[in-house]
Amino acid sequence: MKNNILIVLVLLALGAGAIWYVNQSGQPTANDAEQTTAASTPAPVSDLQGSSENVTADGVREITIEGSEFKFSLNALTFTSGQPVRLVFKNTGKMPHDWVVDELDVRTKVIEGGKEDIIEFTPDKAGTYEYYCSVGKHREMGMKGMLIVE
Ligand SMILES: [Cu+2]
Incomplete structure (x- = not known):
């Protein structure tokens, strides 16, 4: 009888070991899945709307805005008075x-589809303005947005 009890204990130990082993080998897969999820976190918000912005070491605010029929990629922009802006306009x-912003006397060139124009200016008048496309009736058709200088 003692031998039988020993055998049962050994079998139990082996069984527990087997379960432990399966659990252990299962974990890396779960971790991999979590890491994959983390890695596929969406790109920075600024890249999602066809626009991006950052401030250079020189303190120049860089911003990209896209235009197409008949809208801009951003409906509103906020600049800081006195801070230089480098605006990349992509058609x-x-x-x-x-x-175009009449009140600040700034405008890009009229550019063809697929082209871009870069302008630099320093807004120095606080206020709320409208930027728009000056081609044809594009402004009336919705190619405009609000520019706040604060
Ligand atoms: Cu236009």
């Missing part, structure tokens, strides 16, 4: 477009 549409 992602098929018709010619530009980017």
